[in-house]
Amino acid sequence: MDEMCDNITALARERGEAWLTGGGLRPTRQRLSLATLLVGDGRNRHVTAEGLYAAARDSGEQVSLATVYNTLRAFCEAGIMSEITVDAGRSYFDTRTDDHPHFFWEEENRLSDAPAEELELARVPAAPAGAEITRVDVIIRLRKS
Template sequence: MAVTAQTRGTEWLASAGLRPTRQRLALAALLVGDGENRHVTAESLYALSATSGEKVSLATVYNTLRAFCEAGLMNEVVVDGSKSYFDTRMDEHPHFYWEDSHALTDAPADALRIEGLPDAPAGMQVSRVDVVIRLKRA
């Protein structure tokens, strides 16, 4: 039996204990429905939902992406302090940011070495390190 985008989306939400509202189901199906990982902005997911026939406001897309992050389903990757991308791939890995197209893609992690992190302030611990490698045409 073939797994549908709706089924994948429903299972993804259930894995985090999120209530499957119509909007969450629709956005989850777009994000994980084909089994591939995605890097999206709220605006790109909003546009994708509109072309798929789903009526979801941009505010709902933002709120839903935040809920998915808080539930541990996605990571937010901030570029330039103002542009957020949301990544469905949850393992630690670096990213390429393509300055000409404003795209975020996974970068190979095999050659990356992070050494010498500063100690976290008292009472804190490092939760993760984001590596964004910016690319521009030579």
């Protein structure tokens, strides 16, 4: 059983390292630890900095909240994550970087992917002179009825 857990852990670390190097980032110990938490199981995640900080601490990683924020920003700058701003005081970081809409579950303060194939945008306003559109974020806010 321990050997199987070691293999799963090794695979998770390999995924984390590949994710970092794919973004051109050097896999430092802390980056690798956070990357493993984010993509080690092969699934996409929507995390807050505080949530990732708690998960890192729970896994035994000695990391500060400031380091988590700085690392998430570096991941975004490298293009391996994107930041989704839900409101002025709340951002989520998404490991899925293709264009896709999101559901924001208000009661749960949770972000999830919405089905992109069901979204239809007929037209986007032209950017003002001297500017270009870099991306369009669609956040659909939900409340249980």
